[in-house]
Amino acid sequence: MLELLTGLGLASASGLNAYVPLLALGLLGRFTDVVTLPAGWAWLENPWLLIVLGVLCVVDVVADKIPAVDSVNDVVQTLVRPASGGIVFASGVGTETVAVSDPGAMFADGRWIPVVIGVVVALVVHLTKAGVRPVANVATAGVSAPVLSTVEDATSLSLVAAAILLPVLVLVLLGGVVGAGVVLLRRRRRSRAVARPRSAPR
Template structure:
């Protein structure tokens, strides 16, 4: 059960930012004893992987803060984030951490099952994030983009930390992320609807 929560937390994080959970797993496996990646995923901690992930994370963090650019980035990430979600879920369920001492064989010999589950989780989160961002940029003329992006990055880091060190919190954090995205999308959709109504002929009444 803890392995599944670990994978879920990592995949949800990847739906917000593809590179944060991948880089975290690689760095912690490479430089600490807190994470021990399974044999099939040790490439995440290779020098080339860490450098590439670091550069991609920097580009992602910067691009996601600018309205317009964030929309293009989200379009590209529609492929990248689910792929990252599949990788981190599959590696996470087989990773030994301070919280998970015996990962076992949660999915037996079905190697593609965790990859598909992780990709599905990350894709759902990504679509919710991208949809919310479009509504926010429309209503706020892009001013909300850096604030939302920073909140998403912090949430992604928090999900990774919980997934690796306190998996029991993952369910709470995932629910919080999903509800938060839903509430934001609903709020911006309502504001956009009111704005259109006010802009329509006869939508506003003026008194002398």
């Protein structure tokens, strides 16, 4: 069960920022004993890959804070974030961490299943993020872009930390993300209803 929560937290984090969970797994696996990646995912510890991921992460973080550019970035990331989610979910359920000491058995027979689950989880989170952002930008004349982006980055980092150190917290954090998404979507519907012109009386 903890393996599943670890993968779920990492994949959800990928839906917000594709590179944060990849970097976290790679860096922690290479330089600490907190994470021990399964053999099939040890390539995440490659130093050149970590450098590339670091550069891409900086670009993504900056672009996501600029109004209009953030929406273009979301379009580009529609393929990247789900792919990242598939990788980190599959590697996460087979990763030994301080919270998970016996990983991997639950998905051992169907290795493609965790990848698909991770892709779907990350895609759902990404589509929610990509749908909310343009509405928030229009409603606040772009002022909300850096604020929302910073909150999303912090949430992604928190999900990764919870997934690795205390997977049960993933459920609490995801509950907060879902709640925030529902509130924003309701506001979007209300703003559309207010903006819709009333039919002229006959």
